[in-house]
Amino acid sequence: MLRRLSLAVAVAATTGFAWAAQPAPAAPSLPTKTDLINVYKDAVDNNADLAAAQADYLARKEAVPQARSGLLPQINAGASTGSTRTSLDTPSATLNRNTQLVQASLSQPLFRADRWFQLKAAENTTEQAQLEFSATQQQLILQTAQTYFGVLRAQDNLAASKAEEAAFKRQLDQSNERFDVGLSDKTDVLESQASYDTARANRLVAEQQVDDAFQALVTLTNREYSSIEGILHSLPVVAPIPNDAKAWVDTSVQQNLRLQASNYAVDAAEETLRQRKAGHLPTVDAVAQYQKGDNDALGFSNSGLPGEPHYGKYVDQSSIGLQLNVPIYSGGLTSSQVREAYQRLNQSEQLRESQRRQVVQDARNQHRAVNTDVEQVKARRQAIISNQSSLEATEIGYQVGTRNIVDVLDAQRSLYNSVRDYNNTRYDYILDNLSLKQTAGTLAPSDLEALGAYLKPDYNPDKDFLPPDLAKAAEAQLKAGAKY
Structure with a gap:
């Protein structure tokens, strides 16, 4: 009768649980583990990059009220007071004159084409900023998943390394036993020892990788976690819906947030070009002014001559009118600004095309x-x-003398390499799915919630890094092969 499968034995040696040989015991009560959604919420609350992106968005939003202010009335008020002392030679005298003045002015732009186009450019820039911030929010969703599953990937790799180390230790013990009774030579022991030492070194590296992965979570969320929930092996692994590359490309071109932002960048550049060209146009403003002060402050002095008007101590003065300004020559400044704006427009169009091509490729x-x-x-x-x-077949062959120890060790390495490849591919599938949705502009927190339905609260990497049915399937395949 065949011995218990090697992979199951290795897992049992590291966890005390042989999932191929017996049902799982009731899980002990463990502290609540952190799940994917809670990690994402922590990232939203504490991630420095997201906070910086939000501050940038809020700052860029202010471009609209700043540009709009150039089309609204400008009202100013002021006051002044002063004293003038004048000395006269003939006749010898000194005149002291005190002045006081209060004034208010209003200016309302009536025709300012450049400021109107500046407002339109600012509105497009704000839309661009909002989409770029939304893209940063989407990136945080993907980054959270990458970091979270990076921990699970590292934990599964460590579990496989532990199981591999246990398997090579078992093989080393068997080689020593066979050498002691004269069934094998010293070479088998040395080969087994070398494989065990290598496996132990790999396990130490894997432990460091787990620590590094948890530290990446700290960087992302500014919080520390002792454990997180693992993904169930029942997670469906299916083709994207729809499974049509052209449909995904079309959706991405229409909805990708970065590409939409680049469209607004082009629109903003077009409005800026119009703004610069409008620098050649005349401007018309309505202006009004009111002043009140003593007659000296406003230049109304009493001459004392017969027939001349006599002013009281204080004088009111108001004016209203239109002010036309026609630019004729500004040293070439306006023409240079037009050329600059044209090249900025060309730049934004080329960047948009580059972004579109990248989106299609992605x-x-x-x-x-x-x-x-x-x-x-x-x-x-x-x-x-x-x-x-x-x-299993190689180990049997080794027992009967048809295979050597190198064959057994190579077979063990192949087994655990296939375990790592399997787990890595599962995580690649999850992250590639999320990346595809991000490119299409549809990635949302609900995608993390959907993954959360397949998280296992009592996940134990040392026993859950492989689905339990694999060892049974291997045993069935081996028995079927033994019939031929």
Whole structure:
């Protein structure tokens, strides 16, 4: 009768649980683990990059009221007081004169084409800023998933490394036993020792990678986590819906947030060009002014001559009119600004085209990547089963003398490499799906909530890094092969 499968034995050695041989015991009561949605909420509340992007957006929004102010009335008020002392030689005398003045002025632009186009440019710039901030919010969703599943990826890799180390330790013990009874030579022991030492070193590296992954979560959210929920193996691995690359490209071209922002950047540049050209046009303002002060302050002095008007101590003066300004020559400034604005428009159009091409490429590549991931998950799952069967057959061959220790060690390495490849592909599938949605402009927190439905609160990487049915499938495949 075949011995218990090697992978199951290795997992049992590291966790005390052989998922191929017996049902799982009731899970002990553990502290509540952090799930994906809570990590995302922490990131929204504490992420420095998002806070900086929000501040940038709010600052750029102020361009609209600033530009609009140039079309609204300008009202100013002021007051002044002064004293003048005049000395006369003939006749010898000194005149002291005190002046007081209060005034208010109003100016209302009637025709300011440049300021109107400046307002339109500011409105487009604000729309661009809002879309860029929304794109940053989407990026945070993806970044949260990348960091969260980066921890799970590192934990699964560590679990596989522990199981591999345990398997090589078991092989080393067997080699020593066989050497002691004369069934093998010292070479087998040395080969087994080398493989075990390498596996132990790899496990130490994997432990560091787990610590690094958790630190990345701290950087993202400014919070520390002791454990997080893992993903269930029942997560559906299916092709994107719709499974049509052209449909994803069309959606991405229409809805990608960065591409939409670049459209507004072009519109803003067009309005800025119109603004600069309007610098050649005349301007018309309505102006009004009111002044009140003593007669000296306003230049109304009493001459004392017969027939001349006599002014009281204080005088009121008001005026209203239209002010026309026709630009004739400004040293070439306006023409230079027009040329600059034209090149800025050309630049924004080229950047938009570059962005569009990148979006099309990303949509196609990511759609293809998701479909490749779907097939790879199936293939790598089968590879684990096949490698498990191959390892068992190789170990049997070693026991009867038809295979050597190097064959056994190589088979064990292949098995655990296939385990890592399988888990990595599962996480690639999740992240490629989210990246495709981001490119299409449809990525939302609800996508994280949907993934949250497949998180396991009592996830234990040391026993959950593989679905329990794989070892059973490998055993069935091995038994079927033994019939031939």
